[in-house]
Amino acid sequence: MSRYATKSRLRKKQALRRRRKLIKAVKSFFLILCAAIIIVSAVFAVRSGKELSKSIKYPVEYSDYIVKYAAENDLDPYLVIAVIRQESNFIADAQSPYAGGLMQLTPLTAQEFGGKLGLIDYNYMDPETNIRIGCFLLRTLIDKYGGEVDTALAAYNGGPANVDTWLADPAYSSDGKRLDNIPFEETSSYVKRVNNYMKEYKKSGSLE
Secondary structure (H helix, E strand, O other), X not given: OOHHHHHXXXXXXXXXXXXXXXXXXXXXXXXXXXXXXXXXXXXXXXXXXXXXXXXXXXXXXXXXXHHHHHHHOOOOHHHHHHHHHHHOOOOOXXXXXXXXXXXXXXXXXXXHHHHHOOOOOOOOOOHHHHHHXXXXXXXXXXXXXXXXXXXXXXHHHHOHHHHHHHHOOOOOOOOOOOOOOOOOHHHHHHHHHHHHHHHHHHHHOOOO
16 A cells, blocks of 8 residues: 555544544534523423412502502501402402402491492492592591501401400400400411411512
8 A cells, every 4th residue: 555545544533533522522612502401491490480389479469559549548558468368369250258359348347448438339349449449448447447467357357346346344454545455366376367467578678
């Protein structure tokens, strides 16, 4: 075999080795690229999942109505949100045996306080109307109990007649204005849950 043929074969082998190295490098690059894409996608998926979980855990609907009627009644909008979360979980057509709507108003309560607001021919199950009446009711109760929000919440759940009885009993109120403890477990738990929801919603910045 001539020297030129030997050199030609050597060059071909070298070219083949370079080609194999190039193919190997390209494969490695694509593997690294794919891994990077997977990692980035996973990070975004985790972040999106956290945001979705947060929005599901602390849902807010009808925020325009909440802000509007909270302001009209000098209420903390987060208090209204917390009450709605506890009462109906933002389900507008939620019904219980005695009450309905976002803020779970009884027909008699809706009629009484809707009338005080001057409402005529209204549907208290309508989201805006329900929130409007519910906020007015909350404000009325807070004023009735001297600004004691927890006492007003107890009345919202357990009824003013029960709360008035408890306030008159030294076993439940030491000053006749504030409830030291609530004898109805349902009402006691209700007040605690509303307060907890209010704190969590404020942390989540749900109205921002």
